[in-house]
Amino acid sequence: MHHRTTGTGANPLRRDTDRARTRLRAAFALTCLLAVITGFALGRAAWTDGQRTAEDIARHRHNVTATTIGETGYRAGDQPSSRPATVATATWHYPSQRPHTETIPVPAGTRNGDTVRVWVDDNGSAAAAPPSQADTALNAVGIGTGTLAGIVLTGGALVAVRLRIVDARSARAWESEWAGTEPLWSGRLRPGQGAGDD
Incomplete structure (x- = not known):
């Protein structure tokens, strides 16, 4: 069987x-x-x-101090559903003494003359922060x-x-x-x- x-x-x-x-x-x-x-x-x-x-992007990004030279405003987000971003015109020097003035995102409540940190590329133009881990x-x-x-x-x-x-x-x-x-x-x-x- x-x-x-x-x-x-x-x-x-x-x-x-x-x-x-x-x-x-x-x-x-x-x-x-x-x-x-x-x-x-x-x-x-x-x-x-x-x-x-x-790592490659981080080599070409630099965190500099910028000074706001105008009042804050709002800019629409990239996507229709995204919240508007708080922005202000600011100035900074990079590289060396080369001045730059652009409208950049800033924390809410930033006033004229406040300092903020901004990421810039090798030419000194405002750029996105390098990707985090x-x-x-x-x-x-x-x-x-x-x-x-x-x-x-x-x-x-x-x-x-x-x-x-x-x-x-x-x-x-x-x-x-x-x-x-x-x-x-x-x-x-x-x-x-x-x-x-x-």
Whole structure:
């Protein structure tokens, strides 16, 4: 009896559709593992590239002291849903004694003659601050998580579709087999069968 219960396909109650379901579930588990590995690899690559880019930008950014020479105002944000920014005209010297005057974002409540810190590029023009480690990490986590979610959702959708096909095929096979077995099992007459027919 032992030889009947071991080995591939040894269980007589296990159908091809059962094996297909097992294979599909294993494929989904493998897809999840692949998603984790790929997401981690891309997130790590994004972190490395982001750090390199941030270091390169930081070499060309300089934090200088500027003095406001006008009253504060408001400028609309870049996006329609973003809040307006508080700005003021300010002046600073960079490089050396080269003067610059521009309208820059300032903290709310800044008055005429107050000093503020401003990031400038190598030419002394106002520029964005170099990306922080938090920005780089957030970008890397976003890329890694997005990749992982994309692969898992795509793999899950494909497996779900395939499982529906397998289930439909299994239901049709059961109906066909039951149509042939049920009259014999229940003792009911099949269509076209007489009382004395066997």
